[in-house]
Amino acid sequence: MPTHTLTPITPKRRYRKGKNKILPSRVAILVVCLLAILALVWFAVSQIMGLFSEKKHKYTKGSAPWTIGLDAGHGGSDPGAQGIVSEVDMTEQTVQKLMEILQKDERFHVVLCREFGETVEKPSMRAIEGNKQGADLLLSIHGNSDTTGEGYGFECYPLPPGRELSEESLEFATYLAQSFEEMGARLRGTEGIRYAYYEGENEDVKVIREGSDQQVYDSQTFGFLEYAEVPAVLAEQCFITNQQDVDLFGQGEGIERAAKAYYHAICAFFEVEPLE
Ligand SMILES: [Zn+2]
Known part of the structure; x- marks a missing residue:
């Protein structure tokens, strides 16, 4: 029974090792997702602002006609x-x-x-x-x-x-x-x-x-x-x-x-x- 108390260590360590290995790619995916979400939000906001804001261009009289x-x-x-x-x-x-x-x-x-x-x-x-x-x-x-x-x-x-x-x-x-x-x-x-x-x-x-x-x-x-x-x-x-x-x-x-x-x-x- 006492040996049992020690057994979890190995899997736990192994698990940690594995987790450490995959951590960079998970972070990368997370960052990519976040960036994609941010880009989507920015696009949506800019579209909405464009629809409701005053005209963005600067008016000039230009030349004829x-x-x-x-x-x-x-x-x-x-x-x-x-x-x-x-x-x-x-x-x-x-x-x-x-x-x-x-x-x-x-x-x-x-x-x-x-x-x-x-x-x-x-x-x-x-x-x-x-x-x-x-x-x-x-x-x-x-x-x-x-x-x-x-x-x-x-x-x-x-x-x-x-x-x-x-x-x-x-x-x-x-x-x-x-x-x-x-x-x-x-x-x-x-x-x-x-x-x-x-x-x-x-x-x-x-x-x-x-x-x-x-x-x-x-x-x-x-x-x-x-x-x-x-x-x-x-x-x-x-x-x-x-x-x-x-x-x-x-x-x-x-x-x-x-x-x-x-x-x-x-x-x-x-x-x-x-x-x-
Ligand atoms: Zn009238």
């Missing part, structure tokens, strides 16, 4: 506001005219964020379409309205402060406001520039802040601007409920005047002289 992404606000089953003219009629006619002007200028290409007559549910989808088609600049055209018919003037909304492309968007907005003023528009807010935010518990209360308010807010702005990967501005061309505004920019010659104002601002943004 530039691709201009035009969005005629509303469309299809959504006619927008109704006034002396229908908002969608005005936005589509203006985009049509602006497209014709830009197509005569070989420094520009035009892509549309939606087809004429097409219904697009979310404004963000229009910006995504513009991005996909390689736009260097995105412009969404809308018409303002009110119940009194007294509201008037031009205003536009760049991407708000604190975003990667805020400065470039504001630069384009500034040219737009100047260009419309030169064509006779009365500018609303701070020289025609304002910021829109969705606030409140459900982020459904639209709050308009003046262009002079350069504070950075957490709130989202228009979906069209949020999803733009290039400088982007949403313009309220005129009040479709005000006769003087409609005469200036809302129908007939007014559409041509508005299109030319947009064209001049686009040229100014890309630092070239307009052809007309």
